[in-house]
Amino acid sequence: MATLELIDITKKFGAVTAVDGFHLKVEDGEFVTLLGPSGCGKSTILNMIAGLEDVTAGAIQINGKTVNALGPFERDVAMVFQNYALYPHMTVEENIGFSLRLRKRPKSEVQEKVQRVAEMLELEKLMQRLPRELSGGQQQRVAIGRAVIREPSIFLFDEPFSNLDAALRIKTRGEIKELHQRLGVTSVFVTHDQEEALSLSDRIAVLQAGRLEQYGSPEEVYLRPATKYVARFIGTPQMDFFSGEFIDKEGLRYKVGEAEIPVPTLTRLPEAAFDAGVRAEFVSLGQKGFDATVRLVQPVGPFTYVTVDWQGGSVTARVNGVSHLKPKEHIKVDIDPQGLLFFDRATSMRIDIL
Amino acid sequence: MISYKHQLSRFFVRMGLAIFTCVALGPVIWAVVTSLLPLTALTSRPPDLNPLNMTLENYGLVLDSSRGLFSGLINSFIIATFTSAVGLVIGSMAAYALARLNMPGSSLILMMILATQMFPGIVIAIPLFLVMSRMGIVDTHFALILVYLSFTLPIVIWILKAFFESVPMELERAAAVDGAQPLQTFQHIVLPISLPPLFATGVFVFIEAWNEFFFAIILTRINVKTAPIAIAEFSGQYQTLYGQMLASAVLASIPVVFLAIIFRRFILEGFVEGAIKA
Numbered sequence: 141m142a143t144l145e146l147i148d149i150t151k152k153f154g155a156v157t158a159v160d161g162f163h164l165k166v167e168d169g170e171f172v173t174l175l176g177p178s179g180c181g182k183s184t185i186l187n188m189i190a191g192l193e194d195v196t197a198g199a200i201q202i203n204g205k206t207v208n209a210l211g212p213f214e215r216d217v218a219m220v221f222q223n224y225a226l227y228p229h230m231t232v233e234e235n236i237g238f239s240l241r242l243r244k245r246p247k248s249e250v251q252e253k254v255q256r257v258a259e260m261l262e263l264e265k266l267m268q269r270l271p272r273e274l275s276g277g278q279q280q281r282v283a284i285g286r287a288v289i290r291e292p293s294i295f296l297f298d299e300p301f302s303n304l305d306a307a308l309r310i311k312t313r314g315e316i317k318e319l320h321q322r323l324g325v326t327s328v329f330v331t332h333d334q335e336e337a338l339s340l341s342d343r344i345a346v347l348q349a350g351r352l353e354q355y356g357s358p359e360e361v362y363l364r365p366a367t368k369y370v371a372r373f374i375g376t377p378q379m380d381f382f383s384g385e386f387i388d389k390e391g392l393r394y395k396v397g398e399a400e401i402p403v404p405t406l407t408r409l410p411e412a413a414f415d416a417g418v419r420a421e422f423v424s425l426g427q428k429g430f431d432a433t434v435r436l437v438q439p440v441g442p443f444t445y446v447t448v449d450w451q452g453g454s455v456t457a458r459v460n461g462v463s464h465l466k467p468k469e470h471i472k473v474d475i476d477p478q479g480l481l482f483f484d485r486a487t488s489m490r491i492d493i494l
Numbered sequence: 495m496i497s498y499k500h501q502l503s504r505f506f507v508r509m510g511l512a513i514f515t516c517v518a519l520g521p522v523i524w525a526v527v528t529s530l531l532p533l534t535a536l537t538s539r540p541p542d543l544n545p546l547n548m549t550l551e552n553y554g555l556v557l558d559s560s561r562g563l564f565s566g567l568i569n570s571f572i573i574a575t576f577t578s579a580v581g582l583v584i585g586s587m588a589a590y591a592l593a594r595l596n597m598p599g600s601s602l603i604l605m606m607i608l609a610t611q612m613f614p615g616i617v618i619a620i621p622l623f624l625v626m627s628r629m630g631i632v633d634t635h636f637a638l639i640l641v642y643l644s645f646t647l648p649i650v651i652w653i654l655k656a657f658f659e660s661v662p663m664e665l666e667r668a669a670a671v672d673g674a675q676p677l678q679t680f681q682h683i684v685l686p687i688s689l690p691p692l693f694a695t696g697v698f699v700f701i702e703a704w705n706e707f708f709f710a711i712i713l714t715r716i717n718v719k720t721a722p723i724a725i726a727e728f729s730g731q732y733q734t735l736y737g738q739m740l741a742s743a744v745l746a747s748i749p750v751v752f753l754a755i756i757f758r759r760f761i762l763e764g765f766v767e768g769a770i771k772a
Contacts, residue, residue, distance in 0.1 A: 190667075212673075219668070222664075223664055227683055239672040
């Protein structure tokens with residue numbers, strides 16, 4: 141049980157600044173995901189929390205106590221590595237029990253705890269195997285077991301699913317979430333997969349180039365992204381953006397090419413220039429709206445994503461079930477004004493209601 | 495269904511391997527056969543290869559303590575063992591440092607280590623002899639160990655450095671998170687998974703030192719004659735005792751063959767496999 145606070149931490153590798161004044165607070169028992177593309181500094185932050193990497197500036201606090209000078213073990217954190225890092229010469233049993241044996245715990249205690257962890261992760265039948273004799277999913281569970289047995293105050297996960305195939309990834313995702321619900325240990329999870337972040341986290345920290353773009357619940361980052369970057373990064377398919385302008389004509393409207401969309405949320409004409417963004421679920425196709433031509437039809441099972449050419453650009457609509465539209469077909473597209481988000485063209489920041 | 499073409503190519507590959515095996519094994523078989531025949535059978539024309547004449551007489555003669563082979567084997571063993579042990583201790587530490595520590599100039603150090611390998615032995619033989627005789631260490635085990643270390647260490651460092659680099663960093667990080675101190679990480683993680691390459695490299699150094707002839711003949715006189723020198727001495731000014739010479743050679747090969755078999759098993763183990771999922 142622990143709280144974790146990163147106070148304006150910076151990490152420099154020579155002249156390169158990997159992490160730049162990063163601030164984050166993780167409450168006790170919270171599951172927080174650091175989300176960003178590769179090279180954004182998220183793994184570096186995790187390594188700094190673990191004590192595997194020094195902090196250039198700033199402080200890391202666990203339970204209000206600065207731990208910058210402490211080694212990995214003294215911080216009482218456990219980490220699951222991207223490539224699992226199982227000890228190749230030790231059996232599953234020895235891998236899981238390694239940390240306890242290092243601390244010279246009595247044999248019976250080690251055995252009992254290893255057994256309990258093995259049962260929890262369904263590893264009982266694999267105890268005498270070496271890591272190389274296990275499948276990717278099994279190796280993954282051993283790596284988790286090695287972290288769980290420590291009963292640490294914080295769990296750190298460094299892209300633990302990136303080596304699993306799609307089906308196993310979703311299954312393991314569920315297992316990790318269940319594990320967190322059961323143990324309630326404060327967890328920090330690193331991934332570049334926005335879907336993983338949305339499905340697992342209590343809060344998501346979206347990073348870009350070593351800086352924090354937004355820190356909020358999955359709903360917040362999805363529905364109210366702070367910046368254009370976050371809006372683009374979160375959600376499948378990607379949010380569509382238009383470069384238009386606000387006009388005042390029978391109420392305020394946003395004009396994209398020839399199309400004018402009423403914006404009831406807007407109360408006065410803003411001065412700066414704004415881009416608009418919309419997610420596929422707020423775009424509909426049918427008899428009413430603006431003229432458009434179908435470009436691409438992508439069925440994904442419960443939905444079909446239909447991309448249409450419209451006003452010199454394109455927009456994707458989410459259609460329930462199967463769509464019988466064909467490319468080059470003419471259709472009308474309608475955008476729900478409630479789904480429109482506006483981003484300052486200069487700063488990329490989203491504005492709420494003016 | 496194996497195609498005709500595939501079968502044909504397999505046939506040629508096997509033929510090639512069979513020929514290679516014969517070429518490689520031929521001298522060995524000839525040495526064993528010769529060592530079992532009396533000198534008269536070998537010097538008669540044509541040589542009398544009647545298997546009924548085979549005898550272990552040559553082996554008995556060469557193992558006689560007055561002949562120098564026995565002490566040569568012991569000297570070789572001492573020198574080869576020390577060379578590989580010291581080489582592994584120094585070499586593994588150097589290799590680990592070069593692989594893991596971000597030292598400025600480490601690539602320069604590596605190139606310099608490699609550069610020492612570029613001089614042919616003959617170039618340094620005479621200066622080396624002069625230096626060693628002034629130091630008063632000619633004809634000692636120490637002199638040969640020192641020389642052998644100087645040309646096996648660079649290879650040891652390069653091989654082990656490549657291995658240590660292939661050991662995933664995460665293993666050591668995982669151990670650190672699990673609470674291992676650096677020395678414990680080395681003892682419980684790095685050392686066990688490094689045993690196969692360490693052993694393989696050690697065997698390589700042992701064989702190099704065991705077989706070396708050129709520096710051994712320059713830097714030894716009476717006291718520390720090694721096995722290769724002792725074997726060469728069966729070839730005298732007036733006659734060459736082929737049977738005894740080859741019996742000695744067969745005896746001197748036994749430890750090397752034995753080590754090579756173990757060496758092969760260790761190489762095949764492939765310990766690191768399965769450590770990480772790449």
